[in-house]
Amino acid sequence: MNQQIVTDLETKARELGFDLFGIAAVRPSDRGAFFRKWLSEGKAGDMGYLARTAEKRLDAPKVLPGAHSVISVAQSYFTESLPEELRNDPARGVIASYAWGSDYHNVILPRLETLAVFLREEIPHVQTRCFVDGGPVMEKEYAERAGLGFIGKNTLLISPRAGSWLFLGEILTTADLPPTLTAQMPSCGTCRRCIEACPTGALDTEYTLDASRCVSYLTIEHKSDIPRDLQKKIGNNVFGCDKCQSCCPWNGRFALASREESYRGTLERQAPLLAELAALSEEEFRARFAGSALERTGYARLQRNVRIARENS
Ligand code: B12
Ligand code: SF4
Numbered sequence: 171m172n173q174q175i176v177t178d179l180e181t182k183a184r185e186l187g188f189d190l191f192g193i194a195a196v197r198p199s200d201r202g203a204f205f206r207k208w209l210s211e212g213k214a215g216d217m218g219y220l221a222r223t224a225e226k227r228l229d230a231p232k233v234l235p236g237a238h239s240v241i242s243v244a245q246s247y248f249t250e251s252l253p254e255e256l257r258n259d260p261a262r263g264v265i266a267s268y269a270w271g272s273d274y275h276n277v278i279l280p281r282l283e284t285l286a287v288f289l290r291e292e293i294p295h296v297q298t299r300c301f302v303d304g305g306p307v308m309e310k311e312y313a314e315r316a317g318l319g320f321i322g323k324n325t326l327l328i329s330p331r332a333g334s335w336l337f338l339g340e341i342l343t344t345a346d347l348p349p350t351l352t353a354q355m356p357s358c359g360t361c362r363r364c365i366e367a368c369p370t371g372a373l374d375t376e377y378t379l380d381a382s383r384c385v386s387y388l389t390i391e392h393k394s395d396i397p398r399d400l401q402k403k404i405g406n407n408v409f410g411c412d413k414c415q416s417c418c419p420w421n422g423r424f425a426l427a428s429r430e431e432s433y434r435g436t437l438e439r440q441a442p443l444l445a446e447l448a449a450l451s452e453e454e455f456r457a458r459f460a461g462s463a464l465e466r467t468g469y470a471r472l473q474r475n476v477r478i479a480r481e482n483s
């Protein structure tokens with residue numbers, strides 16, 4: 171009976187637009203010691219929420235008592251590659267591709283809720299909690315255990331059949347579902363391209379990201395001034411960074427085209443003119459970026475990033 175539910179859940183997940191699906195049993199993180207050391211070395215920068223929720227992140231029943239299983243899904247956001255001449259145009263600011271279209275939280279969460287309702291109808295009395303990004307869940311680790319892919323040296327989840335341009339989401343549930351069979355996964359092998367491509371040296375050791383130096387962190391999460399020595403290295407990235415994925419051979423060969431039309435972006439969203447961004451009033455900013463991940467980060471941080479990118483160009 172349970173095996174049939176897994177098949178039905180997977181079919182439903184695909185209908186809802188998810189590209190990868192898997193189930194893992196709940197158990198404490200294997201990387202608790204790594205995570206705590208990472209926090210104590212200040213590698214989380216000022217993302218204090220990671221330390222505040224560390225115990226929950228490392229042990230899912232602290233998030234949902236009685237949790238037995240985690241359903242992991244992934245959705246591709248790969249629509250196209252930005253041509254080099256646009257990416258390197260000093261008059262333009264580059265926005266990371268995950269933010270070209272609709273805010274993925276708004277796209278994925280309601281669909282996960284639909285999948286959770288389906289599960290609760292199939293197995294009455296079970297509890298479910300859905301997460302996309304913001305929840306205290308080690309999303310990549312659960313996806314890895316559920317067989318969606320492996321964690322690369324850029325610290326991202328890479329699917330050997332879909333690459334890494336993926337968003338992840340989970341349903342944590344008290345239902346005792348059979349874990350999906352996980353195939354033997356490949357690995358990065360001797361490749362180190364992402365480490366070499368990272369503009370700030372944030373990937374200082376294999377599988378370890380010093381977020382406090384990462385362009386994605388600095389342009390999106392960091393609230394105050396960006397340290398002077400890192401400003402130059404940010405180049406013309408005004409929101410996020412794609413370097414450690416665009417250089418990855420798994421994406422070169424296997425990037426899966428997104429089925430989600432709303433993730434597509436026009437040039438205005440992919441690489442807008444810096445002068446145009448600098449001239450935006452707060453109201454114009456809100457109108458232009460409504461419903462996108464940039465809206466969350468806000469006007470002030472984007473303007474700070476635009477100032478740096480203009481100095482760099
Ligand atoms: C905090 C955070 C960030 C921070 C820190 C990133 C990081 N690597 O931790 C910042 C702001 C920098 C960031 C940036 C980005 N993020 Co982010 N982020 C998160 C968040 C909320 C938590 C991640 C976390 O727990 N970090 C803590 C540290 C300690 O974990 P870690 O670096 O991943 O380390 C793990 C491994 O490296 C591993 N490890 C250690 N040693 C070894 C050894 C071996 C052999 C192996 C295999 C593994 C291994 O142990 C750790 C635990 O598993 C997740 C959502 C979530 N709730 O999980 C999204 C998430 C990871 N982000 C995501 C995305 C899309 C991005 C960006 C691509 C956005 C962009 N284009 O700018 C960049 C990518 C930068 C990068 N290379 O990671 C996606 C990634 C999807 C995927 N394919 O993996 C997630 C899952 C959100 C989502 N729901 O889709 N992010
Ligand atoms: S997102 Fe950019 S800065 Fe951050 S680790 Fe990847 S390449 Fe380095």
Ligand code: SF4
Nearest residue numbers: 322323358361364418
């Ligand atoms: S670029 Fe190479 S080392 Fe980095 S994640 Fe991809 S395969 Fe692994």
